[in-house]
Amino acid sequence: MTNANGIVGEYLTLKQNIDADFLMMQVGDFYEFFADDAEEAGDLLDLKISQKSVQGCSYPMAGVPVDDLTPYLKQLVERGYRVAVAEQHETEDGYSREITRTVTPGTLLETNTADARYIASVVRSADNQYGAAFADITTGHFFVTAIEGENADAELFSEFYRFDPVEILPGPELRNDDRFLDEIREQTSGSLSIHEPDSFAPGRATHIMREQFGEELLSSLDLDSATNAEIPAAGAILSYIEQTGVGVRSSMTRLQSYHADDHVELDATTQRNLELTETMHGDAVGSLLDTIDHTVTSQGGRLLKEWLQRPRRSKSMLESRHECVGAFTEAALPREVVRDILNSVFDLERLATKAIYGNATPHDLLRIRDSLDWLPEITETIAAASDLADSPLAEVINRPNDEVVKLLSSELHDALAEEPPRSASEGGVFKQCYHEKLDTLTEQYESATKWIETLDHREKHQHGIKHLQVDRNKTDGYFIQVGKTETSKVPPSYEEIKTLTNSKRYTIEELREREREILRLEEQRGELEEELFTQLCGTIAEHATALQTVGQVFAEVDVLAGLATHVVSNNWICPTLVESDELRIDQGRHPVVEQTTEFVPNSVHMDPDRKLLIVTGPNMSGKSTYMRQTALITLLAQIGSFVPATEARIGIVDGIFTRVGALDELAQGRSTFMVEMQELSNILHSATENSLVILDEVGRGTATYDGISIAWAATEYLHNEVRANTLFATHYHELTILANHLNCVKNVHVAADETNGEVTFLRTVKNGPANRSYGINVAELAGVPVPVTDRAHDVLEKLQADKAIEAKSGESTDTSQQVVFDIGSNQVQTPGETLPETAKDEKLEARFGSEAKDVLEAILDAPIDQMAPIEVLKEVQNWKIQLKNSNSQSQNND
Numbered sequence: 001m002t003n004a005n006g007i008v009g010e011y012l013t014l015k016q017n018i019d020a021d022f023l024m025m026q027v028g029d030f031y032e033f034f035a036d037d038a039e040e041a042g043d044l045l046d047l048k049i050s051q052k053s054v055q056g057c058s059y060p061m062a063g064v065p066v067d068d069l070t071p072y073l074k075q076l077v078e079r080g081y082r083v084a085v086a087e088q089h090e091t092e093d094g095y096s097r098e099i100t101r102t103v104t105p106g107t108l109l110e111t112n113t114a115d116a117r118y119i120a121s122v123v124r125s126a127d128n129q130y131g132a133a134f135a136d137i138t139t140g141h142f143f144v145t146a147i148e149g150e151n152a153d154a155e156l157f158s159e160f161y162r163f164d165p166v167e168i169l170p171g172p173e174l175r176n177d178d179r180f181l182d183e184i185r186e187q188t189s190g191s192l193s194i195h196e197p198d199s200f201a202p203g204r205a206t207h208i209m210r211e212q213f214g215e216e217l218l219s220s221l222d223l224d225s226a227t228n229a230e231i232p233a234a235g236a237i238l239s240y241i242e243q244t245g246v247g248v249r250s251s252m253t254r255l256q257s258y259h260a261d262d263h264v265e266l267d268a269t270t271q272r273n274l275e276l277t278e279t280m281h282g283d284a285v286g287s288l289l290d291t292i293d294h295t296v297t298s299q300g301g302r303l304l305k306e307w308l309q310r311p312r313r314s315k316s317m318l319e320s321r322h323e324c325v326g327a328f329t330e331a332a333l334p335r336e337v338v339r340d341i342l343n344s345v346f347d348l349e350r351l352a353t354k355a356i357y358g359n360a361t362p363h364d365l366l367r368i369r370d371s372l373d374w375l376p377e378i379t380e381t382i383a384a385a386s387d388l389a390d391s392p393l394a395e396v397i398n399r400p401n402d403e404v405v406k407l408l409s410s411e412l413h414d415a416l417a418e419e420p421p422r423s424a425s426e427g428g429v430f431k432q433c434y435h436e437k438l439d440t441l442t443e444q445y446e447s448a449t450k451w452i453e454t455l456d457h458r459e460k461h462q463h464g465i466k467h468l469q470v471d472r473n474k475t476d477g478y479f480i481q482v483g484k485t486e487t488s489k490v491p492p493s494y495e496e497i498k499t500l501t502n503s504k505r506y507t508i509e510e511l512r513e514r515e516r517e518i519l520r521l522e523e524q525r526g527e528l529e530e531e532l533f534t535q536l537c538g539t540i541a542e543h544a545t546a547l548q549t550v551g552q553v554f555a556e557v558d559v560l561a562g563l564a565t566h567v568v569s570n571n572w573i574c575p576t577l578v579e580s581d582e583l584r585i586d587q588g589r590h591p592v593v594e595q596t597t598e599f600v601p602n603s604v605h606m607d608p609d610r611k612l613l614i615v616t617g618p619n620m621s622g623k624s625t626y627m628r629q630t631a632l633i634t635l636l637a638q639i640g641s642f643v644p645a646t647e648a649r650i651g652i653v654d655g656i657f658t659r660v661g662a663l664d665e666l667a668q669g670r671s672t673f674m675v676e677m678q679e680l681s682n683i684l685h686s687a688t689e690n691s692l693v694i695l696d697e698v699g700r701g702t703a704t705y706d707g708i709s710i711a712w713a714a715t716e717y718l719h720n721e722v723r724a725n726t727l728f729a730t731h732y733h734e735l736t737i738l739a740n741h742l743n744c745v746k747n748v749h750v751a752a753d754e755t756n757g758e759v760t761f762l763r764t765v766k767n768g769p770a771n772r773s774y775g776i777n778v779a780e781l782a783g784v785p786v787p788v789t790d791r792a793h794d795v796l797e798k799l800q801a802d803k804a805i806e807a808k809s810g811e812s813t814d815t816s817q818q819v820v821f822d823i824g825s826n827q828v829q830t831p832g833e834t835l836p837e838t839a840k841d842e843k844l845e846a847r848f849g850s851e852a853k854d855v856l857e858a859i860l861d862a863p864i865d866q867m868a869p870i871e872v873l874k875e876v877q878n879w880k881i882q883l884k885n886s887n888s889q890s891q892n893n894d
């Protein structure tokens with residue numbers, strides 16, 4: 001009903017009652033924005049802004065044609081706005097509008113990118129347990145998890161980094177937690193939305209979950225209790241989807257509950273540090289995913305990303321993937337045939353969802369039909385290649401329900417015309433013989449239009465008019481058009497309807513009758529076609545799960561064949577997985593660096609006696625690369641891929657933790673050192689004896705001795721308490737001494753050659769510590785001015801001070817068992833020992849020169865008890881002068 005202030009009043013009233021940034025309201029053939037919305041949206045969407053006058057007031061107005069709603073809607077929503085859409089419908093006294101949906105970043109169905117678009121919800125219980133749910137309404141994937149324990153925060157944030165949701169619904173108890181919200185904002189670029197608190201209530205959430213998935217599924221996933229932390233989060237997402245009115249709740253069919261135990265823990269920092277899906281600079285190019293992604297389907301690309309972000313721990317599952325990759329590497333031709341076929345399949349997961357929410361077009365159904373046709377082709381190709389047929393691929397390809405696939409395929413083949421129109425309302429969607437009544441209507445329609453097609457010929461002949469044509473348009477309907485020069489020949493039965501500059505338009509009773517018949521037939525045919533189309537979509541929707549399974553199978557085959565393609569062209573090998581803490585990589589390479597560099601392979605060997613490797617070597621020699629390649633090879637093995645090495649035995653890890661480099665986080669209000677310490681703290685808390693830890697410098701962001709002390713203590717803790725396999729690169733050469741005192745610490749170094757002060761990086765890793773850092777040589781290589789590097793050499797020589805550090809062995813708490821490392825003398829003091837005399841002498845000499853010894857000897861020899869106090873004072877005065885002189889003398893010499 002149009003409001004007193006007309007359209008604008010109606011718009012403003014609707015807008016007032018909704019929680020959306022913009023309202024797009026249908027007015028005739030346009031969706032309009034008014035008032036402030038018009039100015040803002042006009043700016044964002046580059047629309048022409050005009051003025052609408054209502055009762056003497058003028059309001060800005062901007063609109064988009066009805067048929068172009070989707071792209072404009074998408075533009076706004078992808079920028080994080082919530083947009084409500086009001087559709088127009090006819091009423092007795094005109095038109096009225098009603099909000100039909102509110103589109104938010106997480107409920108946008110129209111997406112062109114292959115990437116998943118997750119909406120997330122998270123709740124925290126009183127006992128600090130998190131429940132989280134992640135749903136992608138475009139594919140129907142719905143993951144739920146519960147996270148608890150002392151590392152719950154870090155684990156939860158890792159999940160957010162992994163899923164990178166576009167929209168997040170924090171539970172009521174988290175909305176006022178600034179620290180939590182800040183962290184969420186840091187891990188994702190998604191927008192935060194407030195959803196009504198009641199929807200998170202366990203009772204209501206359980207109800208909606210049961211309604212959606214059925215009790216059987218919930219109990220099979222152990223989600224049948226209202227006390228499950230996942231339920232409130234999951235229930236809230238479902239009610240949010242329902243409330244936004246997009247009508248896709250029914251597409252959420254693929255509920256999966258997962259536990260941290262199934263996966264390799266990869267915290268958000270590690271995912272970033274290892275540049276899994278994007279580089280440290282945020283580019284996709286140059287990441288591990290970019291390097292190994294040879295998938296040819298959207299669903300395959302999504303799955304590979306998921307595998308990379310969620311490596312697994314199940315040996316049997318990983319070995320099965322290895323077998324499949326291996327089979328594809330052996331079967332070169334069938335692999336290419338399969339990849340060729342996959343190139344032609346469409347994104348079945350998304351198409352199935354579109355059918356469910358009634359948004360599929362005839363072309364979408366055609367894509368489903370054609371994609372299904374390829375399934376038997378792939379099955380046959382696999383069956384015909386013995387390498388493939390004998391591998392677990394046979395099981396993968398047989399996963400879809402054959403009968404359902406056949407049924408859907410034949411239904412679509414029977415129904416769809418070869419070249420259906422883009423929209424179901426255009427007519428011509430269905431094949432002949434699909435539906436009897438439709439065939440009859442079509443025949444009648446065709447004969448009516450045929451009559452019209454021949455009408456001009458008949459009229460020309462009958463009346464001798466040369467310039468006569470029969471045509472149709474929106475305003476005049478069907479008409480006979482006669483050129484001006486011949487209008488005198490027009491018979492009286494012609495009824496004039498319009499005069500144009502060079503012609504006149506007429507109609508005749510017969511034509512009117514035919515027109516009425518055509519319009520009736522068009523309407524009937526259109527209605528019937530739409531009905532049949534909805535029915536067909538319904539059949540597809542009914543079997544959407546089967547379709548999604550086919551999509552998953554295509555994705556999996558695509559990923560495995562793609563990995564094999566990379567293996568073949570890069571000479572990767574199949575790793576052997578073992579359930580122990582062994583890690584032995586022969587001639588390993590960095591999977592990304594090897595693409596652009598003449599890579600020098602290196603081996604890693606870790607076992608119960610070599611659990612903590614201290615990696616030293618000059619700056620730029622390759623320490624970070626060596627450690628990262630070790631982490632990446634482990635990770636690749638645990639997604640089911642082959643690895644860049646000549647041989648690899650990989651002990652399955654439960655987590656990979658890294659502390660790498662210093663990204664400048666000052667912009668986020670945290671000092672680099674603070675971040676470094678937080679990361680270290682997280683590792684020391686979270687890693688277990690089955691984890692792999694990579695530490696690339698620890699303690700560098702603070703004063704040298706604080707830094708060494710922290711690095712030293714962290715090494716001891718990792719060795720004695722955590723017992724994780726650890727690679728620790730450091731420039732603190734002092735730490736290398738730990739290998740002599742902690743059983744499982746060993747030194748390795750990246751070799752460099754120095755001839756005549758010039759350093760050559762050999763890139764080979766050898767046992768034992770590096771003898772020095774060559775930092776100044778690297779500064780020389782980098783072109784630091786000679787006076788500076790010369791002075792640096794001087795300063796380095798003098799930076800010897802008399803501090804000592806103790807190395808604590810985990811096997812003994814007895815402090816008498818502690819060793820002491822003396823930085824000044826570069827010597828170790830073992831238990832009970834005092835520093836050797838020569839060391840003491842050297843230290844004294846370093847500070848006071850050789851005079852000091854003489855003074856000390858004089859003090860020792862002085863017969864104080866036989867001296868008068870004044871003589872003692874004099875003697876002390878002499879020693880002071882002697883020492884002062886020798887001190888300044890030695891400084892001058894320096």
Ligand SMILES: Nc1ncnc2c1ncn2[C@@H]1O[C@H](COP(=O)(O)OP(=O)(O)OP(=O)(O)O)[C@@H](O)[C@H]1O
Nearest residue numbers: 593597598599600618619620621622623624625763
């Ligand atoms: N095995 C290798 N073969 C070929 N090039 C390598 C190898 N290892 C490292 N590099 C190259 O050497 C350069 C320096 O490597 P990296 O950053 O790992 O050195 P680093 O010792 O960690 O340096 P810094 O101590 O200064 O952090 C990189 O450009 C890398 O690509």
